[in-house]
Amino acid sequence: MKKIIYILSFLMLALTVRVSAQNELTTYLETAAENNPGLKVKFNEYMAALEKVPQVGALPDPTFAFGYFIQPVETRVGPQQAKISASQMFPWFGTLSSRENSVEAMAKAKYEVFEEAKSKLFYDVKSTYYNLFFMHQAIDITIENIDILASFKGLANIKVESGSASAVDAYRVQMEINDLENQLALLKDNAQVLSVKFNSFLNVDVNSNIQMGEKLTGVELLDKHLALDSVLMNNNTLAAFDYQIEDLQYRQKVASKEGLPQFNIGFDYTFIGEGNSTASNAGQDAFMFPKVGITIPLYRNKYKAKVQEVIYLQEAKTNEKTDKENSITVLFEIVWKDYQDALRRTVLYEEQEELAEKSLSILESEYATSNLNFEEILRMERKLLKYALEMQKATADKEAAVAFIQYLQGQ
Numbered sequence: 001m002k003k004i005i006y007i008l009s010f011l012m013l014a015l016t017v018r019v020s021a022q023n024e025l026t027t028y029l030e031t032a033a034e035n036n037p038g039l040k041v042k043f044n045e046y047m048a049a050l051e052k053v054p055q056v057g058a059l060p061d062p063t064f065a066f067g068y069f070i071q072p073v074e075t076r077v078g079p080q081q082a083k084i085s086a087s088q089m090f091p092w093f094g095t096l097s098s099r100e101n102s103v104e105a106m107a108k109a110k111y112e113v114f115e116e117a118k119s120k121l122f123y124d125v126k127s128t129y130y131n132l133f134f135m136h137q138a139i140d141i142t143i144e145n146i147d148i149l150a151s152f153k154g155l156a157n158i159k160v161e162s163g164s165a166s167a168v169d170a171y172r173v174q175m176e177i178n179d180l181e182n183q184l185a186l187l188k189d190n191a192q193v194l195s196v197k198f199n200s201f202l203n204v205d206v207n208s209n210i211q212m213g214e215k216l217t218g219v220e221l222l223d224k225h226l227a228l229d230s231v232l233m234n235n236n237t238l239a240a241f242d243y244q245i246e247d248l249q250y251r252q253k254v255a256s257k258e259g260l261p262q263f264n265i266g267f268d269y270t271f272i273g274e275g276n277s278t279a280s281n282a283g284q285d286a287f288m289f290p291k292v293g294i295t296i297p298l299y300r301n302k303y304k305a306k307v308q309e310v311i312y313l314q315e316a317k318t319n320e321k322t323d324k325e326n327s328i329t330v331l332f333e334i335v336w337k338d339y340q341d342a343l344r345r346t347v348l349y350e351e352q353e354e355l356a357e358k359s360l361s362i363l364e365s366e367y368a369t370s371n372l373n374f375e376e377i378l379r380m381e382r383k384l385l386k387y388a389l390e391m392q393k394a395t396a397d398k399e400a401a402v403a404f405i406q407y408l409q410g411q
Contacts, residue, residue, distance in 0.1 A: 023213070024211045024212065024213050025125075025126065025129055025213075028125055028129065028198075028202060028210075029122055029125055029126075031202045031204070032121055032122070032125050032201050032202045032203075033118060033121070033122075035202055035203035035204065036121055036201060036202070036203050037203055038117065038121070039114070039117055039118055039121055042110075042113055042114040042117040042118075043114050045110055045113070045114070046107065046110040046111045046113070046114045049103070049106055049107035049110040050107045052103045052106075052107070053100055053103050053104055053107065055103075056096070056099040056100060056102075056103050057096050057097070057099065057100040058096075059088065059089070059090065059091075059096070060088075060089045060091075062086060062087065062088045062266075063085075063086065063087045063088075063089075063266070064084075064085075064086045065083075065084070065085045065086070066082070066083070066084050067082065067083040067084075067085075068081070068082045068083075069081055069082065069083075072273060075272070077272055077284060077286075078272045078273050078274055078284075079272070079273045080270055080271070080272060080273075081271045081272070081273045082270075082271040083268065083269070083270045083271070084268070084269045084270075084271075085266060085267065085268045085269070085291075086266050086267060087264050087265065087266025087267075087291065087293070088264070088265055088266060089262055089263070089264050089295075090262065090263045090264070090265065091257065091258075091262050092257045092258075092260035092261065092262060093257075094253070094257060095254060095257040095258070098250050098253040098254045098257060099250075099254050101250045102247050102250035102251050102254060103247075105243045105244070105246040105247035105250060106243070106244070106247045108243040108246075109240045109241075109243035109244050109247065112236045112237070112239045112240035112243060113236070113240055115236045115239075115410060116236035116237050116240070116410070119236060119406075119407045119410050119411060120407060121201065122403075122406075122407065122411070123403050123404055123406070123407035124201055125198070125201050125202070126399070126400070126403040127400045127403055127404070128194055128197055128198045128201065129198060130216065130396040130399045130400050130403070131194055131396060131400075132191060132194040132195065132198060132210065132212070133212055133213075133216060133396060134392050134393055134395075134396040135187055135190055135191040135194060136191065136212055137392040138187050138389055138392060139184060139187050139188060139191065141385065141388045141389060141392070142180055142183060142184045142187060142385070143184065145180055145381065145384070145385045145388075146177055146180050146181065146184070148381060149173050149176050149177045149180065149381065150177065152173050152364070152377060152378075152381070153170055153173040153174060153177070155364070155367070155368060156169040156170040156172075156173055156374065157170055159367075159368075168374075169374040172374060172375070172378055173378070176378055176381070176382075180385075195207075195210055198210060216395055216396065216399050219399070219402045220343075221339065221402065221405065224336055227332075227336070227405060227409075228329065228332055228336075230409050231328060231332055231405070231408040231409050232325060232328070232329070234409045234410040234411075235328060235408055235409065235410055236410045237324060237328075238321060238324060238325060238328070239410070241317065241320065241321035241324065242321070244317055245314060245317050245318060245321070248310055248313050248314045248317060249314065251310045251313075252307060252310040252311065252314070255303065255306035255307045255309075255310055256303075256307055258297070258303060258306065259297050259300065259303030259304075259306075259307075260297065261294050261295060261296055261297065262294070262295040263292070263293070263294055263295075264292065264293035264294065264295070265290050265291070265292055265293075266289075266290070266291045266293075267287065267288060267289035267290060267291055268286075268287070268288040268289075268291055269285065269286070269287050269288075270285060270286040270287075270288075271285050272284060272285050272286060328408060331408070332405070332408060335401050335404050335405055335408075336401075336405070338397065338401045339398060339401035339402065339405070341397075342394050342395075342397040342398035342401055343398060345390065345391075345393075345394035345397075346391065346394040346395055346398060348394075349387045349388075349390045349391040349394055350391055352383075352387040352390075353384065353387040353388050353391055356380060356383045356384040356387050357384060359380050360377070360380045360381060360384055363376055363377045363380055364377060
């Protein structure tokens with residue numbers, strides 16, 4: 001309950017803009033959760049761990065024996081012909097429950113491993129989707145810039161025909177167009193690779209069409225410390241360590257109880273034949289119940305070593321968790337830095353793109369009415385293309401950083 005409240009309080013500090021891309025992405029995440037074979041492996045391992053609970057919680061199998069006397073043993077009441085015996089071993093009180101608790105803790109750890117795998121899968125799907133979204137945007141922007149250059153080429157040809165410009169201007173434009181067409185082909189190849197990668201996460205046909213929204217979801221994380229606290233509280237790997245430590249605590253109890261006596265309760269039934277005895281109970285079968293035994297653990301060093309072994313493992317697992325917390329904290333700092341950098345770049349390139357568009361419009365007008373150096377127009381057009389691409393890349397990077405933080409939070 002505490003975990004749920006904490007998550008809700010954190011989400012209240014996030015500003016979310018719902019757009020069509022989010023709806024598409026949510027559908028793909030559901031498909032990945034249902035189809036991904038790697039995720040199914042982790043889930044089946046968790047289910048297998050649950051099946052161990054009834055195994056360790058059961059008593060040892062009872063022992064049953066039958067004996068037949070080839071040469072009957074004569075007794076006061078008659079000859080012994082056959083004998084049946086059965087017994088059940090009972091461990092010390094609380095041993096079975098401790099074993100069950102130990103296995104249940106390990107099953108919970110397996111579940112956290114499954115949840116971690118699901119969170120990692122969701123991050124892979126999201127980040128690939130964002131990169132693919134950027135590729136599609138880059139393709140559209142590149143095609144748009146090729147069209148712009150084509151209009152520049154037409155303007156340059158008009159000026160060349162009128163004798164007010166050199167044919168070099170038209171050649172320069174065509175060179176720029178050739179470069180962009182080559183870049184466009186590379187972008188399309190990259191988009192194809194990302195599409196195959198994305199569909200593989202969903203375990204669908206690699207050539208399946210991927211629906212892309214018009215915009216990416218805009219999420220801004222407003223509090224760094226709260227985000228880090230949420231990571232350390234909800235991270236699946238750290239939660240798995242907690243259950244592993246809990247498992248070792250129960251294993252210590254089991255090791256201690258194994259050094260205590262075990263009890264054996266059973267019965268014997270002896271078949272007595274009719275002999276020459278004149279006793280009143282002659283020929284009457286003999287039944288002995290209960291037959292009680294006890295196992296005494298005399299070799300104490302073995303059981304002390306078992307307990308000490310688990311104590312060392314607990315200390316090792318606790319230190320391992322602390323080391324993982326430190327690693328996650330460092331990783332969070334790196335991702336938060338990337339997130340802040342993406343935010344700054346988003347603001348910067350949005351402004352730069354706007355200024356480049358205005359500058360290009362002015363330069364185009366001046367070139368049409370004067371003999372302005374055409375190189376300035378091409379240089380500004382290259383800047384406009386760069387800023388437009390960098391703007392989209394910054395947006396995709398920001399969303400990828402948010403997705404990774406959500407992965408660390410176990411979402």
